[in-house]
Amino acid sequence: MNFKSVLIHPLYWFFNISFYFLILWLIVSFASDIFTDDGKFGGFSSGNHHNIGYQLPVKFTISPKEPLYNNELYKLEKEVYNKSGYKYSVGKSEYLKAINSKDSINYKSIVSIHNNSTIDYYNLTSTSFVSDGYITVDPKTLNNKIVIIFRSYLGFLLLIIVFFFLKKIFKLLIENFEFSQRLYKNVNIVGLLLIGHTLLKSLANFYLGKNFQYASIKPIKNNINYVAISMNPRLDFEFTLFLLGCVLLILSTLLYKGSQIQEENELTI
Structure with a gap:
């Protein structure tokens, strides 16, 4: 049993099946958001819905005040x-x-x-x-609504596109397990997609946070302020995903150099 049959073939079929499953899942998510009132479509429940609102990343600070007491x-x-x-x-x-x-x-x-x-x-x-956490908000302006909907589905769309290129990468490895220009280009695209997604998501959160600078909750009972809850927007920058994209760009450069050396060796022979 060689390396291809043990690892590459199963990974190719995993990304191939997952790609079509994610497309179906995205269609159901869009349908539940557009054609339902609460995001529920049979046994399926969407995390985002225009009637429920969309998640906004914030940093919670909870400060108990004196006197606070459970009797x-x-x-x-x-x-x-x-x-x-x-x-x-x-x-x-x-x-x-x-x-x-x-x-x-x-x-x-x-x-x-x-x-x-x-x-x-x-x-x-x-x-x-x-x-760090999230709150559910319903934007009142058209610009904010467009940005928050775009950001909410950005991760899903990225996952579908990345899985498409990953199944192409493993198909290339099945056909020819060596350096090639097509392999370099596909790995390079995946790296750029991961970096682009991280930056776009952070920019969207920055734009949304400009109109949500600070929010606080101070429940008072019997003239006593029991607790203060403050919420500040955050970028929600996914450093690990950004770093992985950079690593893939470096790897794609090595693949490009390897394909050049391989072509030179073939011409020499």
């Missing part, structure tokens, strides 16, 4: 084993008095890290939580 206290009474031998806890919840703005509660009493033992393995050193 529910769980009291462990005993630990028992069921018939299968699994241990579980038995207890009840008690509610303490509600707090007001005059109460003083430090941060340690606000946040607790729970585990299955009585030992504290970690200690929170920050009073705010920062994370």
Whole structure:
């Protein structure tokens, strides 16, 4: 069993079948977005829909404010084993008095890290939580709507085009497992597509973020500000994908040099 039959043939069929499957999936996604009211098409549910909105990358910052307090206290009474031998806890919840703005509660009493033992393995050193995420928005201007729809389907379209060229690359390797100009061009195109996708997506996010500079949520109950949630737009730059595109461009250059050397050797012979 040679190298072609072990690896190249299966990869060719994988990209070939996946290419047509992705085209079908894209058609269903477009159809559900255009012809349905909620993005549901039978058992299929689209992640983006014009009535639901589209995802915008943001950085969340959640800052608990004092006083913040959960007045529910769980009291462990005993630990028992069921018939299968699994241990579980038995207890009840008690509610303490509600707090007001005059109460003083430090941060340690606000946040607790729970585990299955009585030992504290970690200690929170920050009073705010920062994370990358997405919010669903519905653009009100035509320009923003066009850009966000383009960005939402850009990744899907890129995947289809990349799989098309990958199946061409592996078909070339099946036909002739050596350097060639066609192999160099296809690898070069895949690298350019990955780089172009990363830059276009980041530019689209930058454009959308210009009109969404900052958003905050500060829920207040009984004149107490419990928590502050802020959201700032981010570029969502996919560095790994960009780096992979650069590597493929370098590899395509080596393939081009290899094909030139191979042609010179054939002419010499």
